[in-house]
Structures are given as structure tokens and as C-alpha cells.
Amino acid sequence: xxxxxxxxxxxxxxxxxxxxxxxxxxxxxxxxxxxxxxxxxxxxxxxxxxxxxxxxxxxxxxxxxxxxxxxxxxxxxxxxxxxxxxxxxxxxxxxxxxxxx
Amino acid sequence: xxxxxxxxxxxxxxxxxxxxxxxxxxxxxxxxxxxxxxxxxxxxxxxxxxxxxxxxxxxxxxxxxxxxxxxxxxxxxxxxxxxxxxxxxxxxxxxxxxxxx
DNA sequence: CGAAATAGTAATCGAACGGTGACAGATTGT
DNA sequence: ACAATCTGTCACCGTTCGATTACTATTTCG
Numbered sequence: 001x002x003x004x005x006x007x008x009x010x011x012x013x014x015x016x017x018x019x020x021x022x023x024x025x026x027x028x029x030x031x032x033x034x035x036x037x038x039x040x041x042x043x044x045x046x047x048x049x050x051x052x053x054x055x056x057x058x059x060x061x062x063x064x065x066x067x068x069x070x071x072x073x074x075x076x077x078x079x080x081x082x083x084x085x086x087x088x089x090x091x092x093x094x095x096x097x098x099x100x101x
Numbered sequence: 102x103x104x105x106x107x108x109x110x111x112x113x114x115x116x117x118x119x120x121x122x123x124x125x126x127x128x129x130x131x132x133x134x135x136x137x138x139x140x141x142x143x144x145x146x147x148x149x150x151x152x153x154x155x156x157x158x159x160x161x162x163x164x165x166x167x168x169x170x171x172x173x174x175x176x177x178x179x180x181x182x183x184x185x186x187x188x189x190x191x192x193x194x195x196x197x198x199x200x201x202x
Numbered sequence: 203c204g205a206a207a208t209a210g211t212a213a214t215c216g217a218a219c220g221g222t223g224a225c226a227g228a229t230t231g232t
Numbered sequence: 233a234c235a236a237t238c239t240g241t242c243a244c245c246g247t248t249c250g251a252t253t254a255c256t257a258t259t260t261c262g
Contacts, residue, residue, distance in 0.1 A: 001166060001167055001168070002164060002165070003155070003165045003166065003167055004155070004165075005155060006152055006155065012167055019169075023238055023239085024238075024239070024240095025238080025239095033220080033221090034220065034221050034222075035221095035239090036220075036221070036222085036240090036241085037219090037220055037221080039239075039240060040219095040220090043240090045151075045219095046150065046151060046155075047150045047151075047152060047218065047219065047249090048150065048151050048219085048220095049147065049148045049149065049150060049151070049219075049220085049248095049249085050107050050146075050147060050148075050149045050151050050154055051107055051147025051148060052220085053151055054104070054105070054106060054107065054147075057167065058105075060169070061169065062167050062168065062169055062170065063103060063167070063168050063170055064103070064104045064165065064168075065103055065104065065165070065166050065167075065168070066102055066110070066163050066164070066166075067102070067163065067165075068120075068161075068162065068163055069162040069163065069164050070162055124208055124209085125208075125209065125210095126209095134250080134251090135250065135251050135252075136209090137210090137211085137250075137251075137252085138250055138251080140209070140210060140211085141250090144210090148219090148249065149249085149250095150219085150249075150250085153250085
């Protein structure tokens with residue numbers, strides 16, 4: 001499932017939790033958090049800390065993956081957009097990536 | 102890329118940022134955060150708020166997906182897997198979605 | 203060498219986090 | 233009806249976040 005907001009994430013966590021037949025208390029304990037925190041997360045709390053989120057997902061055996069949408073910069077697409085290459089070279093010229101090479 | 106820890110996430114964010122030729126200040130501004138925050142996130146800060154993380158990933162055109170590792174029960178067509186069905190029915194009997202309607 | 207840009211760090215401060223414990227509402231089973 | 237269970241909410245409190253504003257490396261190029 002695609003996650004765009006904290007609400008998406010909360011909904012998915014809840015769905016998975018109930019599917020596994022766990023109640024909030026059980027999951028909170030397993031993830032090492034408080035039940036209050038879990039309630040708020042399932043409701044889409046945007047302020048929740050990523051560390052606790054990851055622990056919770058792990059407790060639910062949920063894997064999380066990230067992926068770059070566009071390879072580097074949307075090339076192609078109709079217009080003869082060579083400028084993209086130039087802009088990249090330009091930015092590289094200004095101050096090289098530094099880590100490169 | 103599979104994300105298991107905040108460090109994984111920070112590394113991926115940094116890699117993507119540099120690949121796009123952005124510096125920390127540019128990304129921080131685009132994501133509506135402070136540069137200091139971004140520095141810490143790239144270093145793997147587990148206390149970072151999920152809301153800001155999601156904004157940052159969006160600014161980098163990174164999509165994030167979650168997936169249940171084990172399917173709880175395979176509703177595959179006509180398989181002779183009765184026990185799973187029962188457990189599902191059991192959990193459903195205990196408490197339904199409730200917030201519906 | 204020196205200037206410019208990028209990245210890391212420090213101190214401060216208001217705001218929000220997360221934990222605890224308790225309570226009310228809703229739902230289910232006896 | 234009653235008890236048991238699960239969920240949502242509340243107040244309190246110590247801790248920590250994130251923004252801001254500096255300052256210090258480090259790198260790169262003229």
C-alpha cells in the first residue's frame with residue numbers, strides 16, 4: 001500500500017493489527033510503546049516519531065520500502081528537454097557533489 | 102529499498118538528495134523544515150516526526166510503500182486450509198469494524 | 203592563497219511528544 | 233441485565249523535538 005500521509009499509515013497499521021487478532025494493548029506492549037501512543041498513531045498523528053513507527057511495523061511484520069519515483073529527473077516526455085542535462089552539469093560545475101570520485 | 106531503521110531512511114534521503122543536485126538548504130526549504138533537522142534526519146535520527154519525514158520524501162519524489170510480510174491467511178481459491186478461516190472468523194466475531202456506518 | 207558554498211554543530215526556547223493512570227463509551231458473550 | 237473486553241479520551245509531567253541563529257570545518261575553484 002502506498003503511504004502518503006500519516007493517516008494512511010495509521011489506517012494500515014490498524015488494519016494489519018486487527019487482521020492479526022491483536023488488540024491495542026498487545027501491540028503496544030510488543031512494540032514497546034504505550035497504548036495511548038498507538039491510539040493516536042492509528043488516528044494519523046503526524047507528530048509520531050519514526051523510530052517508534054518502525055518498531056511498530058516490525059511488530060506487525062510489515063515491511064516498508066522506499067523508491068525514487070523518477071530515475072533522476074523526468075527526462076523524455078515529449079518536449080526536447082535537453083536543458084535537464086545542462087542544468088545537471090551546471091550544478092555539478094558550481095560545486096561538485098564532493099562525494100563523487 | 103527496504104527500510105528497517107531510521108539510519109536506512111536517512112541514508113536513502115541523502116542519496117536521493119545528492120542525486121537530484123540539491124543541497125540541504127534547498128531540500129529543507131522545499132520540505133518546509135529546517136536545515137538542522139534535515140542534517141539530523143540524514144544521520145538517522147529516530148525521533149524525527151513522521152509528518153516531516155513524509156513531506157521530505159514527497160519533496161524528493163520518493164514513494165513509500167508498506168506491505169504485510171505474512172498474509173495472515175491465504176484466501177486462495179478452494180484450498181484445503183480450514184484453520185485459517187476459523188481464526189479469521191473468530192477474530193471477526195470478537196469485534197467488527199465498529200466505526201462503520 | 204583566499205573566497206564562496208556546503209555541511210556539521212552548539213545554545214536557546216517554545217511547543218509537542220510519549221508514558222502513566224484513570225475514566226467513560228461501545229461491543230460482545232453469559 | 234451483567235460482566236468482560238476493547239477503545240477513546242483526559243490530566244499531569246518529564247523529556248525531547250524542531251526552529252532559529254549563530255559559528256566552525258571542509259571542499260572546491262579562481
